[in-house]
Amino acid sequence: MSRKHYADLLIHGAAELVTMAAKTNGPRCGGAMNRIAAVKSGAVAVANGRILIAGPENEVMATVKVDSTTRQISAKGRLVTPGLVDAHTHLVFAGSRENEFELKIVQGLSYEEIEDQGGGVLATVKQTREASMTRLIAQARPVLHRMLKNGVTTVEAKSGYALTAEGEIKLLQAMEILNHEGPQEIIPTLFGAHDLPPEYSSRSEDFLSYIIDEMIPAVAEKGLARFYDSGVTFPPDDTAKLFAAAKAFGLGVKVHADEFALMGGAALAARCGAASAEHCLNSRDEDLEAMRQAGVIAVLLPAVPIIHRLGQFVDARRFIDNGLAVALGTDFNPSCPVESLSMVMSLACYTAGMHPAEAVTAATINAAYAVGCGHEVGSLEPGKQADIVIWEVANHLQLCANPSSGLAATVIKKGQIILEDGCPCS
Numbered sequence: 001m002s003r004k005h006y007a008d009l010l011i012h013g014a015a016e017l018v019t020m021a022a023k024t025n026g027p028r029c030g031g032a033m034n035r036i037a038a039v040k041s042g043a044v045a046v047a048n049g050r051i052l053i054a055g056p057e058n059e060v061m062a063t064v065k066v067d068s069t070t071r072q073i074s075a076k077g078r079l080v081t082p083g084l085v086d087a088h089t090h091l092v093f094a095g096s097r098e099n100e101f102e103l104k105i106v107q108g109l110s111y112e113e114i115e116d117q118g119g120g121v122l123a124t125v126k127q128t129r130e131a132s133m134t135r136l137i138a139q140a141r142p143v144l145h146r147m148l149k150n151g152v153t154t155v156e157a158k159s160g161y162a163l164t165a166e167g168e169i170k171l172l173q174a175m176e177i178l179n180h181e182g183p184q185e186i187i188p189t190l191f192g193a194h195d196l197p198p199e200y201s202s203r204s205e206d207f208l209s210y211i212i213d214e215m216i217p218a219v220a221e222k223g224l225a226r227f228y229d230s231g232v233t234f235p236p237d238d239t240a241k242l243f244a245a246a247k248a249f250g251l252g253v254k255v256h257a258d259e260f261a262l263m264g265g266a267a268l269a270a271r272c273g274a275a276s277a278e279h280c281l282n283s284r285d286e287d288l289e290a291m292r293q294a295g296v297i298a299v300l301l302p303a304v305p306i307i308h309r310l311g312q313f314v315d316a317r318r319f320i321d322n323g324l325a326v327a328l329g330t331d332f333n334p335s336c337p338v339e340s341l342s343m344v345m346s347l348a349c350y351t352a353g354m355h356p357a358e359a360v361t362a363a364t365i366n367a368a369y370a371v372g373c374g375h376e377v378g379s380l381e382p383g384k385q386a387d388i389v390i391w392e393v394a395n396h397l398q399l400c401a402n403p404s405s406g407l408a409a410t411v412i413k414k415g416q417i418i419l420e421d422g423c424p425c426s
């Protein structure tokens with residue numbers, strides 16, 4: 001008989017344990033999104049920051065060695081899941097734009113009308129360019145803390161509020177510092193063409209060349225980004241050139257696709273072998289099919305059309321019923337200050353047609369694959385990083401039904417307890 005493995009951390013007493021374990025690796029597509037591998041009376045054993053085993057408590061206890069040095073935590077009959085992964089945020093910027101909220105709500109202006117009045121992305125670019133590194137970090141840190149209280153242990157973060165090589169490097173360095181500081185892991189994405197900066201307002205072709213010749217190489221040389229994301233600043237064929245430049249430096253590619261109108265983003269994502277197409281609110285069925293065939297993950301953001309009052313909802317069923325893999329994100333940014341991914345899981349169910357189990361898949365394993373970490377996080381399988389959440393609720397149905405914030409009770413990152421019964425651990 002083989003010797004039992006020693007567990008330095010044991011979580012037991014879960015009324016429901018969602019492991020997300022599956023026979024095959026990779027994002028869960030279509031019908032497979034409903035399979036979350038939930039067990040009743042579950043336990044998770046951890047050693048050296050990695051999962052030893054997760055499953056029914058009697059099986060776990062028969063498999064691992066536990067002694068007086070093992071840290072034991074009772075889930076007290078509540079839900080245990082993998083740490084959530086927020087697959088789409090704009091975490092680091094300076095300033096705020098609540099003035100635009102008032103214009104939107106009180107005066108009824110649209111996003112485009114607010115941009116025409118000097119608001120929108122460029123208003124944040126102005127404030128961000130003037131900000132010190134210290135200020136950028138000080139503004140993002142409490143956001144991460146609130147995300148933690150919502151069970152988020154991995155956060156994708158896009159730059160894009162400086163639009164110069166030097167400024168984008170500063171934003172990405174701020175993310176690197178926050179990543180080292182922890183407790184969450186930050187996955188950095190260069191969002192070089194978030195918008196056309198004022199100094200290039202009538203010279204978009206020059207800005208395209210600047211990104212390709214200077215910004216992408218400078219960022220890549222410093223190893224500051226894992227992905228390159230592009231919006232609708234340039235026509236698809238020009239954006240494809242940006243992607244080629246980014247890929248030449250080994251960066252993965254993401255697309256802000258078809259948010260306010262059909263702009264060819266989803267089709268471009270499929271053509272360019274992107275890891276993900278994000279938003280996809282107005283993408284066509286044939287583009288969805290191209291994404292499916294190319295293995296592009298759809299990162300859906302159900303809070304966005306509500307916040308921007310677009311008069312429509314994300315329709316997740318179109319994606320899932322057509323066999324795609326769907327992930328979720330908050331789109332946290334100055335005009336969409338949504339920090340709770342668990343609330344977004346609720347919105348996905350209430351407004352986007354997602355089933356609760358699908359929302360769990362989309363916020364864990366599929367989000368992990370969308371940000372290039374699916375081999376490390378997103379499920380509680382042997383050998384993976386021990387990123388675990390004990391929730392205040394008893395099962396995933398209660399979690400998805402409840403749009404409240406702050407439902408994570410205890411959060412563990414790489415085997416370390418970083419939030420315990422709602423209190424941060426130092």
Ligand code: ZN
Pocket residue numbers: 088089090256331333
């Ligand atoms: Zn975004």
